[in-house]
Amino acid sequence: MNSAGTWATVTSGISFSQFENVLGVLDVPAMSKNTFLKKEVEVEKVWLKHIDNALVEAGIEERRLAIEKGDVDDGMPFITVIVDGGWSKRSYGHNYTATSGMAVIIAERTGQLLFLGVRNKYCCICDRATKIGMEAKPHLCYKNWDENKPSTAMEQDINVEGFKMSEKMHGVRYKYFVGDGDSSVYAKLVQNVSYGRTIQKLECANHCIKNYTGHLHKLAADKTFPPDSRKLLKQSIPRLTAAARGAIRHCADEGETVDDSISDLKNWPYHVFGEHAQCRNYFCQKVESNENLKIITNAKLLDEITALVSRLEQKAPRLIKNKTSNAAEFYMSLLAKYNCGKRINLGQRGSFQRRCYVAGSERSCLGTKPI
Template sequence: MIGEKQEGLASIIGCKFKGCGHELIFNTSTKTKGLTGKMFWTNNLAAVWGQMTTGGGFNTLEESLSVLNVLVMTKQSFMHTEQIIGKWWWSVLEESMKAAGRQERQIAINKQQHHHSVPAITVIVDAGWSKRTHKHSYNALSCVGVIFGKETKKLLFIGVRNKYCAVCAKDTTKEHECFKNWTGSSSSMESDIILEGFSKAEEQHGLRYTSFIGDGDSSVHSTLRENIKVWGHAITKLECANHAVKCFRSHLENLVKDKPQYKGRNKLTEAQRKRLASAVRCAIIMRSNEVKDKKVNKVAAAKALQEDILNATLHCFGSHSKCKPEYCKTVRALQSPTNTNDSQQSDILFSSGTDSSTDTSFNSSICSAGPSNSTSQASSSLVDCCDEVSNDDPLDALLLEQQMAWEEVTSDAPEEVQLDYSLEPTVPLDQQMICDIQKIAGRLAAKANQLIGNFTTNLAEGYMHIRSKFDGGKQINRSQSGSWESCCAGAALRVNEGPEWGPTIWEKITKCTSNDTFRTVSASKNKILAQDNKRKATEEVKQQRKRRRSTPDYQQGRLDYSRYDNKGPNAVEVPTDLFTDKLHDLMVKYYEAHVKVTETAYQNNGTK
């Protein structure tokens, strides 16, 4: 060998034969032409590609290869290659989103869903930030927003906002590609991204997004209605059932935190708060299934759901006078022909020792403790709700099992001991506590027309989960250059193209076949994922999960440290060693503070 020139993970080696003196030059890596037409060493592209898809960076690659005694490319070369791959990903992603838009448009035409002769669809929207700032700080430097088509379950739009550029922060006069595109607050990034996606819907896909499924962020809806011209007034919002119940549970937690007197037995305990949230969630599933099975119309189902939510508080605390037999086991048992105690049941809601007039007035007060728009007023507005949209998304296994176990999760007593059914609670209840809970339930009941359909933003949440793999779980600040954009684009391709997206996108970009190992690993992961989903769908696994959730450890939401000798409260702490004089001073102070014995008296007592 007469010489070697290294270019990252590729080398140009020159050698000379001793016999004939002929010189030969060969490369340790092939060259690949990307979408830009420029040639790149395949080894360098593959190394950076692998780090980008696993949440790593230059430091991770350098440390990993140093163990193998392999020299790596320079940091500048790594960052340049990372930006090039990111641009390629964005280019391919635009084509993928246009193809998904054409599918959504054709489905809307086939279903005859139009708004002023333009195909109209329902979309799912959400946003995620580059930093964990939920319920605190709200100062993330970057945000990504996504819009999914409900029918194709594919990404139609993705937008990124950045508040920071590392080059601009050092030298604003330097010529560079600036990624800073936002100067407002971090919390307002989501509304701006979703607004951009809605504004470009007709131009990009020939569609109008007349309804969207989102979480509890009301500012997005108002921003769309105010800023989308021509058809903004027709945009309706469908509430994510998961987020709605989560907010309901959070309000209950805050209520107990603000009013500690509601803690304790027969009050708003942790188990009771879980039971209330589960009752509401199961009611949403039940009424949505009625509409899906075409047993009732959407207006009637929304009205029934509103009544169920308002009655959930009384039901969970043992008052079943207003419960419906569809979901209440106590009412079904009392209505059965074999029950002989029907004549003995009273209509009094609370056994508090007061007369019937007092109980009746209290019943009226708690039923009207919600918002100013009562049940009758809210039901009249249900006619204006959006067009019926069926929910074809698969339900989460947990929610399905909650629905199957409705009576169990909403009952205070175990099945085998619940023999004496009664319409009234066995103990007096705190009326003020019930009223406070009803106020929280009333705010949720007002959204009943938006909850019918059991819609969720699981598609968007799934994208955020996949993106966390690309950005390293938000542990690295990727907002200083184009790294954050590249992570978002890679996750979007993974969602639209499936688990085997890697070899497919590599071949589209490089115009050459991916290696056998790359294809084998991707196919293996796809197979494992399919087998895992199939296993989770079996009845045996569902029953195992159900039994596991019924254990005390799972219900308490924490480990039972009594099983461990040296964990949690049972952990043994080693005290700090003290000198003799220091220990004597502490002993004297303790006696003076707690026993009130002076040192002289202590010494005199010791001599006796």
């Protein structure tokens, strides 16, 4: 009964105190906190065993598919993977001090989990013993990360470990990987993985467009520009972002070149603001123009927008395949559910790590479900 209660607590995305409150309302006695922690360790073994088996099976399938497709270099099959990482608490863009972090490597072709790693820089038992100047009693310690190292480096370290193990674990190399705008992961892979110089990064199109949209909104809110031009830009942001996303998608679907993609990206702001001289027939047959481009140009907003577009142009070679990290984001959404929405500190005695395993177990059970 206690094991079932512990299983239900973790997989419901709540903590022991919430579990205790529910049973209290029902007038049912709950197990002690120590019993709950012991049972949590027991059920962790079940989840970990399931994930280990799922990783092996996923690797076998990916290797088979790569060989069938002829994706082999120097006698070693290669595949495309999706990588992403997260932490046990929200950073809000500036507070990267989480005590635990994790990262996943997911096969792009099948959507199956290939590697899951967790780093913990804190153990409450070790910390208490240190504070009172005593040696910690024998215990299961989850601390595997130097507390003096930055939490932001956890994702890089886990990905390096996963890439290093790809040949031994799955018999494949991760030649291409899809990731967000974090360039530090790619640099570490090139430096530390035996086949690092052959690894190529593909940008997540959704992340690039999200960043582009965010900067457009900042421009529209910048009061150094005239009000009429800012209002026009704000109204046009949905079209500007949809246009950029459409250009990336079209070039991938039609097998067009990087130069074609760059040409479309450069032209889209002009198209949105009414200038169609450089528009291609697949999306526009208009010839007339309007005053919107003049308003934006006179306010010098067009120069700012063009500068933002140039960032996308620089990434065009890595956007040409229109890849996204949706599979990894899906895992992160599962983890957020089990991780109590990052509202509770679960990084003291391995609870965060166990919930990573639960999310991984569910992700493996869902298999190649469309995302």
